[in-house]
Amino acid sequence: MSGTSQGPAPAVELVQPAITERHVNGTVQSSTPTSAPTPTSTPESPVASDAPAVPAAFSAAPLAMAVVDRDGLVVTANEAMGALLGTATEATETTETLTGRVAAELVDLASDPRTWHAYREVLRGRQARLRCTRRLKRPDGTSLWVQVSVAPLPEEERAILLSVADISANRQLQARLRHLQMHDPVTRLPNRAFFFERLTAALERDAYDVYDAVGTGRIGLVYLDLDGFKAVNDTLGHRVGDRLLAAVAERLTRCAEAAGHTRVCTMPGTSAGAPLVARLGGDEFALLVEDSTGTEQLADLAESVLKALQAPFDLSGQRLSVSASIGVVERQSASATATGLMQAADTTLYWAKADGKARWTLFDPERNAHRMTRQALSSTLRAAVGRGEFVLEYQPLVGMADGEVRGVEALVRWHHPQFGVLTPNRFISLAEEDGSIVQLGRWVLATACRQARRWQLDHPDRAPIFVSVNVAVRQVWDSDLVADVAEILAETGLAPHLLQLELTESALMGSAGRPLQALKALSDMGVRIAIDDFGTGYSNLAYLSRLPVSVLKLDGAFVRGFQFETPQEDRDEDDGQPNPADEIIVEALVQLAHRLGLTVTAEGVETDAQASRLRRLGCDTGQGWLYSRAVSPQRIAEILGAAACPRA
Known part of the structure; x- marks a missing residue:
């Protein structure tokens, strides 16, 4: 809405005619x-x-x-x-x-x-x-x-x-009162109510094809907020903060006017004016582009806004520098709603902040779909445990010397009714964020121990295998893990030494207080503690002598570094290049672990050449597709019935 505002007409008796x-x-x-x-x-x-x-x-x-x-x-x-x-x-x-x-x-x-x-x-x-x-x-x-x-x-x-x-x-x-009602007193820009009124009117206009002959039927939105504006209010006071907002509004208005002038010059005869600049509240501003010509126009506008805000602000002796994070959305008006546009803009603004601030980000439908999927998974995760949508698969841990299965790692899968089978990387981080990892982790622990005991009873003629279960640090903080483990072992009848708990290196290296006490209590109980993905985190070797750790699991990246057994001159160019340093590091880690009384498991073993080198380096057990992928409990039972683990 532009020009002098025309408020509603006085009451009409019998007929309310149009104003002409x-x-x-x-x-x-x-x-x-x-x-x-x-x-x-x-x-x-x-x-x-x-x-x-x-x-x-x-x-x-x-x-x-x-x-x-x-x-x-x-x-x-x-x-x-x-x-x-x-x-x-x-x-x-x-x-x-x-x-x-x-x-x-x-x-x-x-x-x-x-x-x-x-x-x-x-x-x-x-x-x-x-x-x-x-x-x-x-x-x-x-x-x-x-x-x-x-x-x-x-x-x-x-x-x-x-x-x-x-x-x-x-x-x-009435016009003056409406102007006051629809404009921000600090910046004198249109406010949130004015902005949404204009946005809704533009969408309705395009929906009914009422726009003029040069209209594009598209709409764009540049949505921004200032990075660190709260610190200005907190340190310098709200008066300086208001001056800064007014100065920002002036620069945004100049950017909008320049954009309107550029469009008139490049598209003679166009009816579109300068973008509407509005303050939506706090340090949030928006620029509405009606009849936009595409994402390039919006990107140019966002870039000009970033550059305009880079120059320091001189506010009555206070020299301030600010930046902005900007979300950019551009789409056809016919398929858009005011709510949908603002949600997309808000999401894109969040991406810009998450990506490092002081930048603009264009709305990405695929990225948004992934975000929506995460939200859908998060909202149903807790109930999924009770509905029995999770299952466990097991990947063998094989002795490098004799090829015999020594244990298995339990890997959880979510059989989602909408998205199919999901691996842990799709939902474990969500479970840790909302705390449902405690409920899910206890179910995984109980199910894995029960299954390990069943294999032991079904194969009395062979040495029992251990089961390795991944544990999140939040499980240690938010629950009594020691009591849970003791109760589950008592219920299932599994011996403590047949249970191995895996924690990531970054989690273990920062352990102190309650987590460290819990790990020591579990170790005293006889449970094995393993550091998962060792070599990719802090790698603080001093912790190895203090933590109750019994197993190091080397990250698969080291194994991939020496995947060739054939001489360099006999390899194809497409085979890639091995990294000699990886083999030296693995050899040193194996020797260090053995000196400390620890065993070493290599992850990601995929070829006979890798297995042969790991065996020569003294690695104790291996895990990877060379031996088997993660399989069902029934398949593990078949493998246990064989003399050695068959190759995948």
């Missing part, structure tokens, strides 16, 4: 619709000699009034009517000037069909009253808002009374 604008002096140029023909007359039209009598106070009344016959012609008018319409220069000329004129033309009652029909119904005596609001133009070019009332003249069937009240002052007051 008319000239009232001399001959009137009318845009009367074909459905509402305008009666014609001239000032010289004869007036009936038996004119209806009017009260003596009629002429001196301050309210502009005229008596109109049933044909719609002015019989007589008072001085106030002539002064209001600007047709009389002297009071004595009032009646002569207006008598015989078409009343509907004087106050623009024939410009729309609804009002014209209602007016004729009053003339014919079929309707009691008409009241409407009109904007009229005087001969001198000034305009005024009036409220027009038409009603039968009391005790006179031959005529009706037309009264016109000047409500311009009231309309101006």
